[in-house]
Amino acid sequence: MKDVEVVTxxxxxxxxxILIxxxxxxxxxxxxxxxxxxEELEAQKILEIYSPHFPPQVVVNPDGCVRMVKNEIFAYTSDDVxxxxxxxxxxxxTNEGHYLxxxxxxxxxxxxNVKRIYTLGGYGIGQLVENPRVIGxxxxxxxVEEMKSYGVEFSENEPGGGIIGVSGLMLAFGAMHGIEAVCLMGVTSGYLVDPRSAQAVLRILREILGIEIDMDALEKRGKEMETIVARLKEMEQMQGETEPGTTIAPEDALDYIR
Amino acid sequence: MKDVEVVTxxxxxxxxxILIxxxxxxxxxxxxxxxxxxEELEAQKILEIYSPHFPPQVVVNPDGCVRMVKNEIFAYTSDDVxxxxxxxxxxxxTNEGHYLxxxxxxxxxxxxNVKRIYTLGGYGIGQLVENPRVIGxxxxxxxVEEMKSYGVEFSENEPGGGIIGVSGLMLAFGAMHGIEAVCLMGVTSGYLVDPRSAQAVLRILREILGIEIDMDALEKRGKEMETIVARLKEMEQMQGETEPGTTIAPEDALDYIR
Amino acid sequence: MKDVEVVTxxxxxxxxxILIxxxxxxxxxxxxxxxxxxEELEAQKILEIYSPHFPPQVVVNPDGCVRMVKNEIFAYTSDDVxxxxxxxxxxxxTNEGHYLxxxxxxxxxxxxNVKRIYTLGGYGIGQLVENPRVIGxxxxxxxVEEMKSYGVEFSENEPGGGIIGVSGLMLAFGAMHGIEAVCLMGVTSGYLVDPRSAQAVLRILREILGIEIDMDALEKRGKEMETIVARLKEMEQMQGETEPGTTIAPEDALDYIR
Amino acid sequence: MKDVEVVTxxxxxxxxxILIxxxxxxxxxxxxxxxxxxEELEAQKILEIYSPHFPPQVVVNPDGCVRMVKNEIFAYTSDDVxxxxxxxxxxxxTNEGHYLxxxxxxxxxxxxNVKRIYTLGGYGIGQLVENPRVIGxxxxxxxVEEMKSYGVEFSENEPGGGIIGVSGLMLAFGAMHGIEAVCLMGVTSGYLVDPRSAQAVLRILREILGIEIDMDALEKRGKEMETIVARLKEMEQMQGETEPGTTIAPEDALDYIR
Known part of the structure; x- marks a missing residue:
């Protein structure tokens, strides 16, 4: 087995x-x-990527079928994009696997012939986020200026400590090969799967790409999330002695925790 | 030394x-x-597999002789199977070792020329299991339908998080090479070596393969296990404050703990 | 990608x-x-070194630009050195990466054609350091005698446990290739980024190299550090029961903690 | 750098x-x-072995000189052995490094042309050892019988869990190449460097090899150890509530702790 195998x-x-x-x-x-x-664009799968550097396990689909851990690339084309x-x-x-x-x-x-890359991620700040922000x-x-015009924030100390994994490395490798690349990070607690943060990122990305995307389904998930966050806060307030920054997860929230 | 060495x-x-x-x-x-x-079928060893990806240790037999850590393949043939x-x-x-x-x-x-593979494992649920079940x-x-007819259960959320190790990977690699494969998982606590769960898996496997296997010895081990489980429960009840899901192991149980 | 890539x-x-x-x-x-x-010598970059053995992440500059994790070699030449x-x-x-x-x-x-190497490091002693010392x-x-003449200390038990990482390995590899090498270690707590210890090392190195270096900026950082250390000690004294060797970091100190 | 480098x-x-x-x-x-x-036999060094699988550090000698982490083989010849x-x-x-x-x-x-190998190790039992024993x-x-005649003990459950590292692997690899090999394990607490256990192993090894070795120096270290063990026990007795098997180390013992 090769270190990385690409199947067309x-x-x-x-x-x-544009690569996202x-x-x-x-x-x-x-x-x-x-x-x-x-899902929304009904993009079509063109490539599958396999590697012994992925975790040694398989994914079980809801129907009981398993499949190899993989990465995939989908394509979408319209008149505009x-x-x-x-x-x-x-x-x-593994360490080397990220690079490979x-x-x-x-x-x-x-x-x-990709001309620009957008890598998407979250930036965990260790506490619940009031107002979704996207940093770049x-x-x-x-x-930088182009991204600022879309509402992406740049500040000297965010993200501190660098960007870990493929979202960061693609910018560095892109630069080496003359491909412009931007990392968009939704600010998030880091404790929960965060559709509200995803919404904030998608809203900016949609504008950058100049494409129409119905955001209803994601907004619905985001609202569910807000309900949970509201309850988390109530619980925090009731427990006067809670340390700042700690989070108590009610059972409903567990589905969102990874 | 090669990554994997097969000795005939x-x-x-x-x-x-059929490969099990x-x-x-x-x-x-x-x-x-x-x-x-x-043991019961008196199968014969045909292959030994060695690898520097196994833990760097040796196994000490009860007689004081050591041997290399290895995997082995045994063969059994009858008129039927x-x-x-x-x-x-x-x-x-190691990570790569699982794939190799x-x-x-x-x-x-x-x-x-294997036509079908059955991989066998346990599915740990973090608490003692009342009624042995086998999920697939x-x-x-x-x-799926074929397996259901033998009593194997399929549910959308089990197993969550995928199947780790060779039991899972063999299904995925099998699919790539056109070999049908099924993973049978005995539901178990995950705390103890579990002959009762093994019994449930063997009962189904025996029927699938259409072979006669005397289950007495395994049943005996299963009964010993039940005695231990009963005692564990008593102890839990006596300790009113025990957290749900925690287990206290009496000394007899230690032999079963890995 | 090669294990190590050197870009001129x-x-x-x-x-x-002399290599530092x-x-x-x-x-x-x-x-x-x-x-x-x-910075002080306005040395010029001559080489960049990349490796998949570095952590799989990128560094984000204050301006929002990322770059690959790398090592770099700068050159400075004068009439004297x-x-x-x-x-x-x-x-x-990774383990092998250090060697490679x-x-x-x-x-x-x-x-x-390097004739001598100085590797610079810290030697953590687990408690705040009163009088900066440099061990070799x-x-x-x-x-040894040459270094002692510059105030470098050598004692039988320091450093115990060897020198970990490149600072140590370069001495051993240097010996194999006939290059003299010295490791200068500033004694430090190990808890904080320590400009005072760096000052002590630089003072000795400056004398060894026979070069003029304005130490004002480093001294300024060192003084800030002393203020913090003084406050740490006050806080320790106020808490009579503090275990010896433990350190409480006031908020100002956080910038120095890595 | 090769995975393993042998320097004559x-x-x-x-x-x-005989290889020990x-x-x-x-x-x-x-x-x-x-x-x-x-030391006692004044054996002479014949080989040095280097590897990037050793920890990435150097050893600092008491005189301040560093050297690469290495393994070494010494030779001793007399009329008899x-x-x-x-x-x-x-x-x-690393995992693979042990095998390589x-x-x-x-x-x-x-x-x-080695005809027999003795690998020497300790078998940690988690509590202080009263009567030094050597298991094989x-x-x-x-x-087995030959070793028993020298007082080496063999029991079904010792060592449980196999023998980790080179001491075990050399027996398995030896068997593959037709070289007889024995592992002698001094039973020890596992908490302390244990010269008393070493003494027990050496006493048996000396008899097996049929060589004269003055054991005075090792006995002296063993006696120091006994004093420390005695003090440890006193301290345990004074603290009535100490859990069985736990050990409190007085300051004198620290030199023996690794």
Missing amino acids: IKSIELKNP EGLPGVGHVGKLVAEYLI ELLILIGDHQSN LTETFIDIAKQY AVNDISL | IKSIELKNP EGLPGVGHVGKLVAEYLI ELLILIGDHQSN LTETFIDIAKQY AVNDISL | IKSIELKNP EGLPGVGHVGKLVAEYLI ELLILIGDHQSN LTETFIDIAKQY AVNDISL | IKSIELKNP EGLPGVGHVGKLVAEYLI ELLILIGDHQSN LTETFIDIAKQY AVNDISL
Whole structure:
């Protein structure tokens, strides 16, 4: 077995698509957005990526069928925009695997003549977030102003400590190969799967891409989340002695916890 | 030393055997069943598998002799059925090792023209199990109904989080090579070596394979286990304040704990 | 991607330079000194070193631009001295990576005809340090007396347990290739980034190299640190029951904690 | 750098020596015995073994000189016996490294025509040991009786859980290459460096090898140890509530704790 194996599901030709990455991470923000895009746009799968650097397990579908842990790339084309969307079950489980997989993703981007990459993630701040914000990082200074015009925030100390995993590495590898790349991070607690943060990211991404996306389903999930957050706060207030920043999860919230 | 080394102990020819995997895992359910099968059927060892991905230790036999950690494949043939049974001391200790070893097992399956694989395991639920159940996962949707007819349960949320290790990976690799595969998981606490759960798995497997197996010895071990479980419960009741789901092990139970 | 990739930024020729290593480590002592040297001497970057053995993340600059984790070598030449200075964001995240990277650093040292190496680090003693001291280790016994003449201390039991990471390995690999090497370790608590310890190391290194370096900026950071240490001690005294060696960090100190 | 590098320090020819392994492990029992043998017999170093699988650090000698972590083989020859003695600073820090290094050791054994191997270790039982015992494991059943005649104990349940590291793997690899091998384990608490246990192992090994070894120095260290153990027991008795099996270390004992 090779370190990374790419299986072509469907051959397509693209002029200069935009690549969007939404692998699992903090608050599953990127994953929520990327999967939502694929569903709403009815994007088509073109590639599957396998690697012994993924966790040594399989995913069990609700119907009882298992499948290998994998990453996948979907394609969507319209008159206005060409998109490649990278999603997956897991990121690498080994140190070198992160580098090897990112290298593969950038190779793929080059094959399809990708002109720009957006990697999506969450930025965990350790406490519940009142007002969803999206912070950014780029691989070329010229992108900062452009992103600010869409409402992406840049501040000196966020994110502190760097960006871990593929969302960060793709910017660095992209720069090496002359591909512009932006990381959009929804600010989130880091404790819960966060559809509200995903909503904030999607709203900005939608504007950047200039595409129409019905956000109803994601908004509905976000509202459920708000109800839970409200209850979490009530519980915190009732417990006067709770340390700042700690969170108590009511049973309803458990579905959102990863 | 190669990543995986296969040593042939006995050359045999088979038409289209069924491969059963029972490596160590949750509750040692799979291991108990597979070893019991080998003993009762007097299966013969045909292959030994060595790897530097196994834990760096040796096994000490009761007579004081040590041997390398290994996986082994045994063969049993009768007029009705041909079986290959995979057992072992340990699974891989490294991430890549799980993939490399599974790949080897599937290569072996193809060499012997295996038509179907059953991987055996335990599904830990974190509390003592009243009524033994066997849940399933498959690598082809057509197998679900067949398995249900033998009493294997399929539910949307079990197992949550996927199947870790060789028992899961063999289904995924099998699918890639056109070999039907089923994972049978005995529901178990996850705290104890569980012969009662093994019994439930063996009962179903026996029916699937259409073979006669005397279950007396395994039943005896299961009964001992029930006595221990009964005592565990008494102890729990006496301690009113015990948290739900926690288990106190009396000394007799220690032999069953791994 | 190769295990270690060296990118030449600027070609230079040197006669027999001294190599100074200051990668991140205990108290960031070595890193503080090496970065300070580069800044004050206006050394020029000549090499960048990349590796999949570094942590799988990127560094985000204050301006929002990310860059790959890397190690870098800077050069400084004057009439009196030629210096190569090795700094970086991280050391290897894998066991083998430490060896592979050190091997590369020594290869580079040989290419530039390096005659002596100074590796800089911190030696954590688990409690606040009253009087900054610098202890040493060498790869040739003849260096001990020379170092003592500069105030470097050598004692039988310091450092106990060896020197971990590149600062240690470069001495051992250097010895194998006939390059004299000294490790200078600023004694530090191990809890805080320690500019005072860095100052003590730089003072000795400056004398060894016979170069002029304005230490004002580092002294200023050191003084801030002393204020914090003084407050830490007050707080310790107020809490009579504090265990010896434990440290309470006031909020101002947090910027110094890594 | 190769996975394992063997450097010849002195070329010698041997007829059919016995190989003794005493790398660091539980209670440093094996290491104490092997180092004591080298010192008392004035054995000569013939080989050094280096590997990037050792921990990424260097050892600092009391004189301030560092050296690479390594394993070493010493040779001793007399009219009666030829010995190769394997010692070292550390065992492998990676899973595969244990296998690769053991393979190298067995290759070396074959080159020197080794007829028998003794690996030395400690068997930790989690409480202070009253009467030093030595338990054994072998790689050929015929060796059990021979070892028993020297006072080595064999019991069905000791050691439970196998033998971890080179001491175990050398027996298994030895068996594969037709070299008889015995593991002698001094029973020890597992908390302390244990010269008394080392004494028990050496006493048996001395008889097996038929060599004269002055045990005075080791006995002296053993007596110091007994004093410490006596004090530990007093302290336990004074603290009526101490849980059975727990150990309180007085300051004098710290030198013995690893």
